[in-house]
Amino acid sequence: MLTDVIFGLNISMLVYFSLINGSYFLLLALSYFAVLKYRRQVEFEQWRRVIQSPLTWGVSVLAPAFNEEATIQESVKSLLMLEYPKFEVIVVNDGSTDGTMDTLKTSFELHSTPIDVDVKLPCQEIQGFYRSSEYPNLIVVDKANGGKADALNAGINAANHPLVCAIDADSLIEGRALLKVTRPFLEKPETTVAVGGIVRVANGCDITDGRVSRVGLAPRFLPLIQTVEYLRAFLFGRVGWSAINSLLIISGAFGVFRKDVVIAAGGYRLGSLGEDMELVVRMHRYLREKHQKYKMYFLPDPVCWTEVPETLTQLGRQRNRWQRGLIDSLIVHKTMLLKPKYGTIGLIGMPYFFVFEMFSPMVELAGLILVVVSFALGIVDLKFIGLFMAVAILFGASLTTGSVLLEELSFHRFPKVSELLILIAVGFAENLGYRQLNTWWRAKGCLDYLKGNTAWARMERRGFSKIR
Amino acid sequence: MLIAIYTIVALQALILAVVFMVVAGRLANIFFARQASIRRRRFEPHVLNLLLEPSNIGPIRDAVRNREKRTVKRILLQQSEELKGEDKNHMTLVFEQLGYVREEIKNLGSRRWWRRLEAAVNLGNMQSYESVEPLIRAVSDPIEDVRLAAVRSLGQLGETQGLAILLDAIEDEDLWTGSRIMEILIGMGSEIEPEIVSRLSPTNGVRSRKLHAELSGHLRIFQAIEPLINLATDEDVEVRRVVAEALGRLGHYSSVEILLALAKDECASVRAEAVTALGGLGAINVVEHVVSTLSDIDWQVRRNAAASLSMLGEEGERALKTASDSGDPNTQQAASHVLALKSLGLPARA
Numbered sequence: 138m139l140t141d142v143i144f145g146l147n148i149s150m151l152v153y154f155s156l157i158n159g160s161y162f163l164l165l166a167l168s169y170f171a172v173l174k175y176r177r178q179v180e181f182e183q184w185r186r187v188i189q190s191p192l193t194w195g196v197s198v199l200a201p202a203f204n205e206e207a208t209i210q211e212s213v214k215s216l217l218m219l220e221y222p223k224f225e226v227i228v229v230n231d232g233s234t235d236g237t238m239d240t241l242k243t244s245f246e247l248h249s250t251p252i253d254v255d256v257k258l259p260c261q262e263i264q265g266f267y268r269s270s271e272y273p274n275l276i277v278v279d280k281a282n283g284g285k286a287d288a289l290n291a292g293i294n295a296a297n298h299p300l301v302c303a304i305d306a307d308s309l310i311e312g313r314a315l316l317k318v319t320r321p322f323l324e325k326p327e328t329t330v331a332v333g334g335i336v337r338v339a340n341g342c343d344i345t346d347g348r349v350s351r352v353g354l355a356p357r358f359l360p361l362i363q364t365v366e367y368l369r370a371f372l373f374g375r376v377g378w379s380a381i382n383s384l385l386i387i388s389g390a391f392g393v394f395r396k397d398v399v400i401a402a403g404g405y406r407l408g409s410l411g412e413d414m415e416l417v418v419r420m421h422r423y424l425r426e427k428h429q430k431y432k433m434y435f436l437p438d439p440v441c442w443t444e445v446p447e448t449l450t451q452l453g454r455q456r457n458r459w460q461r462g463l464i465d466s467l468i469v470h471k472t473m474l475l476k477p478k479y480g481t482i483g484l485i486g487m488p489y490f491f492v493f494e495m496f497s498p499m500v501e502l503a504g505l506i507l508v509v510v511s512f513a514l515g516i517v518d519l520k521f522i523g524l525f526m527a528v529a530i531l532f533g534a535s536l537t538t539g540s541v542l543l544e545e546l547s548f549h550r551f552p553k554v555s556e557l558l559i560l561i562a563v564g565f566a567e568n569l570g571y572r573q574l575n576t577w578w579r580a581k582g583c584l585d586y587l588k589g590n591t592a593w594a595r596m597e598r599r600g601f602s603k604i605r
Numbered sequence: 606m607l608i609a610i611y612t613i614v615a616l617q618a619l620i621l622a623v624v625f626m627v628v629a630g631r632l633a634n635i636f637f638a639r640q641a642s643i644r645r646r647r648f649e650p651h652v653l654n655l656l657l658e659p660s661n662i663g664p665i666r667d668a669v670r671n672r673e674k675r676t677v678k679r680i681l682l683q684q685s686e687e688l689k690g691e692d693k694n695h696m697t698l699v700f701e702q703l704g705y706v707r708e709e710i711k712n713l714g715s716r717r718w719w720r721r722l723e724a725a726v727n728l729g730n731m732q733s734y735e736s737v738e739p740l741i742r743a744v745s746d747p748i749e750d751v752r753l754a755a756v757r758s759l760g761q762l763g764e765t766q767g768l769a770i771l772l773d774a775i776e777d778e779d780l781w782t783g784s785r786i787m788e789i790l791i792g793m794g795s796e797i798e799p800e801i802v803s804r805l806s807p808t809n810g811v812r813s814r815k816l817h818a819e820l821s822g823h824l825r826i827f828q829a830i831e832p833l834i835n836l837a838t839d840e841d842v843e844v845r846r847v848v849a850e851a852l853g854r855l856g857h858y859s860s861v862e863i864l865l866a867l868a869k870d871e872c873a874s875v876r877a878e879a880v881t882a883l884g885g886l887g888a889i890n891v892v893e894h895v896v897s898t899l900s901d902i903d904w905q906v907r908r909n910a911a912a913s914l915s916m917l918g919e920e921g922e923r924a925l926k927t928a929s930d931s932g933d934p935n936t937q938q939a940a941s942h943v944l945a946l947k948s949l950g951l952p953a954r955a
Contacts, residue, residue, distance in 0.1 A: 177719040178750060181726045191791065191823050192784050248949055253942035255904035270949045297908075326784050524613075531616040538623045545627050554631045561624055 143507070143516050150504035151525060157493050158532035164377030165539045171380040172372070172437055172547045179438065184316055187323070188222050194322050195223040195298030196315060196393065201288035202228055202306035206235040208444075210244045212306050215347025217272055221315040225274040228306065229292045232261075232282025241277055245269040254278070258290035258404035266295075285389070286405035286412035293396060293404060302393045303413070307444060309339060309347060310391065314439035318393050321434050330420060330431045331394045333387035334439035335371045337550070338364040342442065349442050352550050354559060359452060362567050363445040365560055369540045372437055379435035383486035385421075387433065389413035391441035398424070398431075406469070410591060411462020418470045421482045437547065453578045460498065460582025461590065467495055498579035505573065530568040537564025644676040652680045655699060656692060662702055678705055678727075685730050693732060700731040710739045718748040725751055729758025737762060744770050749782065757789050768797055772804060775816050783816050791823050798826045805832035807839065814844045822851025830857055837863045842872045849875055853882025861886060865894050873903035880906060881954075884913020889920050896924045899936045907935055911943040912953035922947075 187193060198216055202209055209228070216226045230238050241247060247267040254263060265279035280291050293301055300322060304310060314334055321329040341355030341364075355361050371388075378384045387394075389412060399416065402423040409415045417433065424431045446452040467490055474491065476483040508525055511517045541560050544550065551557055651665045665677065681703075685696045700706050709731065712724035725743055728736040736758070743755035756771050771786050790797060801824065804817045818836060821829035830852070837848050849867045852860040864886070867879035880898050883891045895917070898910040911928075914921040928940035943953045 177722070180719070181722060181754070186788075190788050192788055248945075250945035250949070251938060251941040253908070253938060255908075268946065268949060268951055270951070273951045323784055324782055326782075527613050531613060531620070535616050535620045535623070538620050538627075542623050542627050545630055549634075554628055557627055557631065558624075561627070 140514075140516050143511050143514070146507055147511055147517055147521065147525075150500075150507060151528065153500055153504065154525075154529055154532070157497060158528075158536065160489065160493060161373075161532075161536050162539075165373045165536060165543075167380045168373035168376035168543060169546075171376050172543055175437060176547050179317070179320075182320075184220075184313060187316055187320070188220065190222075190323070192323060193222050194300050194319060194326075196221060196225075196300045196302050196319060197292070197296035197298040197396070198224060198226045198302045198304060198310075198315070199289055199292035199296070200226065200228045200304055200306040201231055201285050201292065202233065202237055203231040203282070203285075203288070204233045204235045204237060205306045206233070206237045206240055208307045209237050209240055211347050212309065213241070213245065213275070215309050216304075217275060218312065218347065219310060219315050220312045221319075223298065224315065225276060225297060226272075227276045227278060227292045227295050229278045229280060229288040229295075231280060231284070231288040238277075238279055242267070245275055245277075246271045247277055254291070254294040256294055257400050258293055259407060260287045260291040260294065263291060284408060286407050286409050289412065290404045290407070293399060296396055299396055300393055301396045301399065302391075303389060304441065305390045305443065308336070308390045309344070309349065309442040311440045311442070312348065314391070314441065315393075317439035318391070318436060321432070321436075322393070322395075325432065328430050328432045329395070329434065330398045330424065331384075331387055331392060331417065331433040333375065333384070333393075333433075333435045334391040334441055335375075335435075335437050336367060336388050336390045336441050336443050337371075338367055338445050339442035340364075340445055340447065344442075352552065354551070354556050355447075357447055358563075359447055359449070360445050361559070361563050362571055363452075365537055365540075365563050365567060367445075368544055368560070369537055371435075372540045372543050373536075375435040376437055378486065379433070381481055381485065382432055383481040384433045384435055385418055385482070385486050385490055386414045387417050387435070388441075390443050391439070392417075394420075408591065409462070409465060410458055411466045414462060415466040415469060418466050418473070418482075422470055422473055422479065425479045425482065449574075453574075453581075456575060456578040457582040457585060458592075460579040461586045463490070464495055464583065464586045467491060495583075498576045499583055501576045502580045505576070529572075530565065533568045533572065534561075534565045537561065537567075641676060644673055645680065648673065648677050649680055652677065652684060656684065656688075656695065662699060666703060677703070681705070682727060682730055685732075697732045701733050701735065706731055706733040706735050710736055713739050713743050718746075718751060721746060721748070721751045722754055725754035725758055729754070729761040732762055734762070741770070749785075753782075753785055753789070756786075757792075760789055760793050768793065768800065772800060775813050776810055783812065787816060787820055787823070790820055795824070798824065798828065801826060802828050802832060805829055805836065807836060811841050811844060814839065814841070815847050818844065818847045818851050822847075822854035825855060827855060827857065830855060830859060834860060834863045837867060842875060845870060845872070845875045846878050849878035849882050853878065853885045856882075856885050856887075858886060858888060861888055861891060865891065868894065868898055873901075873906055876901065877903065877905040877909045880913050881909045884909070884916040884921075887917065889918060892917050892920050892924050895921075896928065899928050899931075899939055900933050904935075907939040908942075909954075911939040914940075915943050915947055915953045 200212065200216065213226065213228060228241060247269050250266050250268050252263050252266040261281040261283035263278055263280045267277040267279065269275040276295060278291055278295050280288065289303055300319065302315065318332050318334045321332050338355065338360060339349065340360035341353045342349045343351035343353065354364060375384060392413065398420060402420045405412045406415050446455055473479045473483045474487045508517065508522060512522055538561050541557055545557060655662065655665060681696065681699060685693065688696055709724040709727050712720050715721050721743065725740065728740060740755045740759050744752055746752045746755065771790060774786055775783060801817055801820050804813060805821065814836060818833060821833060833848050833851055836844060839845050845867065849864065852864055864879050864882050868876055868883065870876050870879065876898065880895055883895055892914065895910050895913050899907055901907050901910065911925060914925045925940045925944055928936050929944055931937045946953050
C-alpha cells in the first residue's frame with residue numbers, strides 16, 4: 138500500500154515537471170511569434186523621426202542608489218548620454234553610508250537647492266535636493282534610508298515628466314533604449330501604462346565610457362549560466378506573458394510607467410522585497426477594478442546591461458530575496474486569484490505564478506528527495522531515475538536552446554557562432570547541479586519568508602570597468 | 606514507458622534541429638552579408654555615376670541581373686534619402702526605369718503585411734506619381750503600420766488626398782492612433798493650416814477637438830486663435846488643457862483674458878497649462894494674477910507659476926523674491942526653488 142502511494146507520488150512529480158516545462162514550451166511558442174512581429178514592426182522605424190517628434194513623452198529616469206560608490210559616476214554619466222529628446226535623471230541617494238553622495242557632488246558639480254517635491258507618495262524624510270550646474274537635467278535627492286521602494290517613491294515625488302523610468306543605479310541603459318521602450322506610449326497613448334525592457338548580463342562585455350562597446354560572454358561559469366537564465370526569462374518568459382497582456386513582472390532594473398497611474402495605484406509598497414513585481418500586480422488590480430482599458434508591454438529590444446553576482450554566496454542571497462519578493466507580492470494580492478473580474482491576470486497569470494513559481498522550489502526539492510529515497514527503498518528502479526533526469530534535463534536544455542534560437546532570429550547580439558554554441562552547452566550543464574542548487578536557494582527563500590525574514594541581500598559591485 | 610522514450614527522442618531531435626538551425630542560420634547570414642558587401646562595392650560607383658549623369662542608365666540596367674537587383678535598390682534608396690530637388694527627380698526616374706516602382710506597387714498587394722509595409726515605405730522614398738493610386742488603396746489596409754506608412758508616403762509625395770484621409774481618420778479612434786496621425790500632419794507643414802482651422806469646431810467629437818487644437822499649437826497656426834478661444838470653455842477637461850497649451854505655444858497677446866480664466870479652472874492640469882502659457886506671453890500685466898496661483902493647492906500649478914514668473918522680466922523676479930519670504934510654505938518653496946535654479950543658470954522648467 139505505502140509502496141503504491143510513494144510510486145504514485147513519483148509519477149505525480151513526473152507529471153508536475155512535464156506540466157511546468159510544457160507551459161514553458163507554450164510561452165516559447167507565443168514569444169516566437171511576438172518577437173518576430175516586433176522585429177518586423179521596428180525594422181522600418183526611423184528613430185531620428187521619433188527623436189524630432191514634438192509628441193514624444195517626457196521621461197524622468199529614477200536611479201535609486203544605496204552605497205553605489207564604485208559604479209555611480211559611470212552609471213549616471215551613461216544615463217545622461219541617453220538619446221532622448223526630453224528627459225531628466227533623478228538619482229535618489231537612499232541614505233548611503235559610503236562615499237556615494239560625495240562622489241556625486243564632486244563628479245557632477247552639484248549645488249544644494251531648496252527642496253521641491255510633490256509629496257504624493259510616502260517616503261522617508263528628504264534631507265537635501267541638488268542640481269548640477271553642468272548637467273541641467275540631473276537632479277539628486279538625498280534622503281534618509283528607507284529601502285528601494287521608498288527611494289523610488291521619493292524619485293516619483295520629485296519627477297517633472299509624465300513618464301517615470303525605474304532603473305537600478307548600477308545598470309547601464311543602451312543609448313537608444315529609452316526611445317525604443319517609450320514607443321508604445323507614442324503609439325497607443327490612451328492605453329499604454331507600463332513597458333519593460335530586456336535585462337542582459339554585462340559580465341564579459343567590454344564597456345567604454347558607460348556604453349557596452351563589445352558584447353561577449355563571461356569567462357566564469359556562474360555569470361555564464363546567468364546569461365542563459367536571463368535570456369530564457371526575458372526573451373521567452375516575459376515576451377510570452379506580454380503577448381496575452383498578463384505580464385506580472387517588469388524588472389526593477391528597467392521599466393517605464395505612467396506617473397499618474399503609479400500614483401493613483403499608491404506607488405511602490407514600502408518595505409516590499411519584490412517592489413517591482415508588487416507594483417505591476419497592484420497596477421493591474423487597480424486598473425481592472427476601475428474597468429479601464431490598458432496594456433502593459435515587454436519589449437525584447439531596448440536593453441539594460443547589469444552586473445550579475447560571481448560568487449555562489451551572493452547569488453544564493455539574491456535568489457533567496459527574489460523568491461521572498463515573489464511570495465510577498467503574490468500573498469498581498471492573493472484575492473485576485475481565480476477571480477474572473479481580473480481577466481487573464483486572475484485566471485491565468487496569478488494561478489501560474491502560484492503553482493509554477495511560488496510552490497515550484499518546494500515541489501522540486503521534495504520531488505528530488507522523493508525520487509532518491511524511493512530508489513533507495515527499491516520502489517523505483519534505475520530506469521525510472523534515468524527517465525526522470527532525462528526529462529528534466531532535456532526539457533530544460535531544449536528550452537534554453539529555443540531561447541538562443543529566438544535571440545539568433547531576432548537580435549544577433551552575440552557576434553560569434555562559438556558563443557551561441559557555448560550558451561547551448563551551458564543550457565545542458567546548468568541542469569547538472571546548478572538547477573538543483575537554485576531550487577535549494579529558492580526553497581530556503583520560502584522558509585525564510587515564513588520565518589518573517591525581510592532582509593535585503595547586499596550585492597558587492599566591482600564596477601563595470603572590472604567585471605571582465 | 607514507451608511514451609516517455611518517444612518524448613525523450615523527440616526532445617533530442619528537436620534540440621539537434623534547433624542547434625543546426627542556429628548554426629546554419631548564422632553561417633548563412635555571414636555568407637550573405639559578405640556577398641552583399643562585395644556586390645555593394647561593385648555597384649556603388651555605377652550608382653554614384655548615375656547621379657552625376659542621370660541619362661547614363663544603360664550600364665547599370667545591363668548590370669542589374671535578378672541577383673543584384675536588391676543590392677542596387679538598397680544603394681539607390683539610401684542615396685535618395687539624402688537628395689533634394691532636381692537630383693531627387695532624377696532618382697525617381699531611375700527607380701521607374703529600373704522597374705523598382707512597379708515591383709513595390711506589386712508588393713503592396715502581398716499577403717505578408719511586412720512586405721506591404723516595406724513597399725509603402727519605399728514608395729514614399731521613390732516619390733513616383735505612378736504610386737499615388739496604389740498608395741491611396743493601401744490607406745485601407747487592415748494593418749495600421751501599413752496604413753500609416755502609406756499616408757506618410759502620400760505626404761512625402763505632397764498629395765492632398767493623403768491629408769483628407771488623415772483628417773478624417775482622426776475621428777476614427779478604433780482604426781487610427783491619434784499621435785501617429787498628428788506626427789505625420791505636423792511634418793506636412795503650413796499647407797494644411799486652413800483645413801485644420803476649419804475643423805476646430807465645438808460640434809466635432811472630443812477626440813477631433815483635442816487633436817486639432819493640439820495641432821494648431823504645434824504648427825503655430827495664428828488663424829486658429831479665435832476658434833481656440835471658443836473651445837476654452839469646452840466641457841471636456843482634456844480639450845481645455847490642450848487649448849491652454851496651444852494658446853501658450855502661439856503666445857499671442859489676444860489670449861491673455863482667456864488664459865487668466867483658464868488659470869482659475871476647476872481642474873489642476875488646466876490651471877497648470879494656463880499659468881505656463883501666461884509666462885510664455887511675457888506680458889507684465891499678468892504678474893499679479895500669476896502670483897496669486899503660487900499658493901494653489903496643486904504642486905504642478907505652483908511650480909509652473911514660479912517658472913512663469915521667472916520669465917516675466919524684472920517685475921516677475923521681484924514678485925518671486927517677495928514670494929520666497931512668504932509665510933505660506935508652499936508659495937515659499939516654489940518661489941525659492943526657481944530662484945535657486947536661476948542663480949545656477951538652469952532653466953526653471955523641466
